[in-house]
Amino acid sequence: MEIYRTEKRQRYLEEYSIGNLFSFPIEEFLEVHEYKRDEWIIQEGMRPDFLFYVIEGKAKIYVTHQNGKVSLINFIKEEDFFGEMELLNPIYYTKGIQASTTMICFAIPFHRCRAKMLEDAAFLRELAKFLSVKSTQMAAKYTQSLSFPLENRLADFILQTADAEIYKEKHVTVCDFLGVSYRHLLYVLAQFCEKGYLKKEGRHYRIQQLNELEGLARVLLNE
Amino acid sequence: MEIYRTEKRQRYLEEYSIGNLFSFPIEEFLEVHEYKRDEWIIQEGMRPDFLFYVIEGKAKIYVTHQNGKVSLINFIKEEDFFGEMELLNPIYYTKGIQASTTMICFAIPFHRCRAKMLEDAAFLRELAKFLSVKSTQMAAKYTQSLSFPLENRLADFILQTADAEIYKEKHVTVCDFLGVSYRHLLYVLAQFCEKGYLKKEGRHYRIQQLNELEGLARVLLNE
DNA sequence: TCCAAAATATGAGATATCTCATATTATTGT
DNA sequence: ACAATAATATGAGATATCTCATATTTTGGA
Structure with missing residues (x-):
């Protein structure tokens, strides 16, 4: 300091x-x-x-x-x-x-x-x-x-933190923030890749289907 | 009004x-x-x-x-x-x-x-x-x-709302408040009864083992 | 008083999420 | 440059929790 x-x-x-x-x-x-x-x-x-x-x-x-x-x-x-x-x-x-x-x-x-x-x-x-x-x-x-699975909250988080279509937050931090286990976070990220929403590039992820992620994030909206 | x-x-x-x-x-x-x-x-x-x-x-x-x-x-x-x-x-x-x-x-x-x-x-x-x-x-x-299963949060809620050892909140309300399904709430209440922490009396529950519930609730404490 | 709606109850099967074990790959300090 | 630490990665099995179906009981209002 x-x-x-x-x-x-x-x-x-x-x-x-x-x-x-x-x-x-x-x-x-x-x-x-x-x-x-x-x-x-x-x-x-x-x-x-x-x-x-x-x-x-x-x-x-x-x-x-x-x-x-x-x-x-x-x-x-x-x-x-x-x-x-x-x-x-x-x-x-x-x-x-x-x-x-x-x-x-x-x-x-x-x-x-x-x-x-x-x-x-x-x-x-x-x-x-x-x-x-x-x-x-x-x-x-x-x-x-309490109302939505990780899928929705993660989509929202990715959209909020991605920089020019690249998502590269540390998994460990994200686990603490979204309150899920490391294992589970990786499962859901893998699903996003399988579905083609994201593409893994080295240690980053590139957003491929913005629409789909926005759809998942949108259901959180309200307040 | x-x-x-x-x-x-x-x-x-x-x-x-x-x-x-x-x-x-x-x-x-x-x-x-x-x-x-x-x-x-x-x-x-x-x-x-x-x-x-x-x-x-x-x-x-x-x-x-x-x-x-x-x-x-x-x-x-x-x-x-x-x-x-x-x-x-x-x-x-x-x-x-x-x-x-x-x-x-x-x-x-x-x-x-x-x-x-x-x-x-x-x-x-x-x-x-x-x-x-x-x-x-x-x-x-x-x-x-995010950090604790319903068991702990329910124990805390029961202790906070019980009146003279009698817990009688509406299940429906509690589900909305603790963010779990009706089904699951009843499962955990049934567990509490099996373990002897609570005893069902008609539509109410009587606290039988305050200590055990306090133990479950205590781990939430901190802040 | 009676009916419709709300609340309670329970079973069965699905899925979201966790724990633990184990490798491999970066990063950091000395 | 190297060792220690942190971060990433993946499998296997457990458990917390959900959805849906269905039945019974209680309650509020016409």
Whole structure:
């Protein structure tokens, strides 16, 4: 982890202003943190000292269950907050946050800003909006996972993450995210290839029949 | 649906004050609504005109999927808000809300109060807290549903809903809530009886081995 | 009071998904 | 450059869960 100082910090403050999210001057309190790929930004079970706002990069939210299974709850991306649970709730079991690319965040120290933030309607409105979307998404994911087999959820995931017809997510990550075993994921990917929806090219997959995948993903839609 | 007027309204305003959730005088705007058991308070896909706050009773949040499957997303109980998604988000697919007991709510009309509420730090702080808990709970339910078989989640549900050692939820409701088929729910209940955890008494079940059920439920714990 | 609808119950067979074992192939740190 | 670790791959057998069919019982409303 690296904390940007002086000019470098200043550059980020100017380029990615979040002043509009607050009705008090926030800049002076902002730290700019950089995390490397795979670095743990927040350890599971530990309380962070900052509210974070993502400027660049992606991260993953993990939780470990008693039986040792790990769930990838969600991805965090540009313009998301994290650490907001700990800002609002004195008691909270903190999830682990791991950078999946190099990540640059604004870090707002609780000890200097908690009171101000909790009094600021502009900020709280943004935060409530963010939380309402988050909660809606989780509810959607929850009901989808109960109502549809992997086939549908995987099709959706492939479409969301594919880049120019190439799908190349790590199987291990996808298993944690979609909550299925490695074995089963490979079965369903193999089915997609058999049916001609995908074509395996080395360690990647090329989308061959977009329509079919869209059809499978579409039934999830609604909310 | 019945709207309480004059004295009856006044009685509820006095007995269940929510003035402390706002920093502006809210009382004058509050309507007091009563809904009968099984009545739909909000129709799926329709936008409500009020933010609701539950005084008495319980309700269920439903969503219908394209394949016709219905999911019971969650229960709403005393002191919960609903309609807050529509307050915050101009675009939102509204879930259906159905009273499961007689329900009495404060209804805060959007057209008179939206602006005030969205400027009120005290209210927004409460709302953000409420949403953060909701989102955390959904995340927990999501990962649990992916990581544990029905056995564990049902044990937890039985313990949470049993009243004086008697479990008597409707199977149909439980299926929608836990996202399993009717058939499978009955299988697992039958197993619990075979193992002696439960004893069937007419249409109810009596808890016989609390410890065993707690053991099954405990592995969900964490967050 | 009676009928239709809802809820409960159970069997049989299918399938979605898991666990475990075992190889092979990348990737990473020293 | 090499060894250790992580990721990919595949088979075989188990189990969690679903679908469909069918019967009985309970319940709400005309």
